[in-house]
Amino acid sequence: MSSDPLSPDQTAGDDAAPLPDDWSFLIVDDNPAALATLRTLMLMLGLEAPLEAMGGQEAMDVVRDNALDCIITELRMEPMSGVDFIRWVRKSNLAPNPSVRILAISAYRDPAEVSAIAMEGASGFLGKPLSIPTLRTALQQLRNRPGYFVDIAATPDPMPKATGCDS
Numbered sequence: 001m002s003s004d005p006l007s008p009d010q011t012a013g014d015d016a017a018p019l020p021d022d023w024s025f026l027i028v029d030d031n032p033a034a035l036a037t038l039r040t041l042m043l044m045l046g047l048e049a050p051l052e053a054m055g056g057q058e059a060m061d062v063v064r065d066n067a068l069d070c071i072i073t074e075l076r077m078e079p080m081s082g083v084d085f086i087r088w089v090r091k092s093n094l095a096p097n098p099s100v101r102i103l104a105i106s107a108y109r110d111p112a113e114v115s116a117i118a119m120e121g122a123s124g125f126l127g128k129p130l131s132i133p134t135l136r137t138a139l140q141q142l143r144n145r146p147g148y149f150v151d152i153a154a155t156p157d158p159m160p161k162a163t164g165c166d167s
Contacts, residue, residue, distance in 0.1 A: 019136065020143040023069035025050035028059040028085065030077040038072065038105075041135050056080030056088070063089060067096040070142065072126075075106040075113060082106070083116055090121035101142045103150075105130065114151065124150030 025042065027050045029035045035052050042050055051066060053059035055077050063071070071089065075082035082104055089095050089102060104117045107128040114125050123146075126138045134152055141150040 018143070019045055019047065019139055020069065021047055023143075024048075024066065026053060026059060026062050026066070026068050026071045027051070028053045028056065028071065028073040028077070028082075030055040030074065034074065038130060038135075041130055041132055044132055045136055045139075047139075056082070056085035059085055060088060060092075060094075063095050063100075068100050069097065070101045070103065070139075072103045072105060075104050075117065076108065083113070083120060086117055086120045086122050099146075101146070103138055103142060109153075118149045122149070124152065126152045 025047065027035060027038050027042075029038070032054070035054070039050060039052065050072075051062050051068075053062050056073075057080055059071070059073065062068075073082045073085055077085075080088075086102055086104065089100065101123040102121065103124045103126055104114075104122045105126045105128060106113070109125075109127050117125060123142055124138060126134060138150060138152045141148075141152065
């Protein structure tokens, strides 16, 4: 596993790669605003509306009842963390699709945490803030590189920095 995340610019040639528009998705976050943002980005990419769960416990029920293709989960949730949820998906034998791809997302890129999710069986990590280009890149990489851990860095804020005026 490479420790250096890819930037969307490094995968810019992948814009023509198809998105997994035939996949079923579950998005998991304990923050309703974050769920709404992720759902909106997915719809803007032309994907079907995902199933949603408010946290790991609720997500476990959705996973049991659905043969999902991809789960996108926040890492920092309470009471069940994203790492614990990923571990449950991979070790419980209750997911109808044992090869479901799992994309972990977080605003905090802790190398130890990214390594832990890779060891627990996550398919990739996407840093926040989420954007259409970063989400597109992550989903294309998950589709085109099954079996590989995908690490996509969030793009830096494109807004120019304010500068002072010399008097």
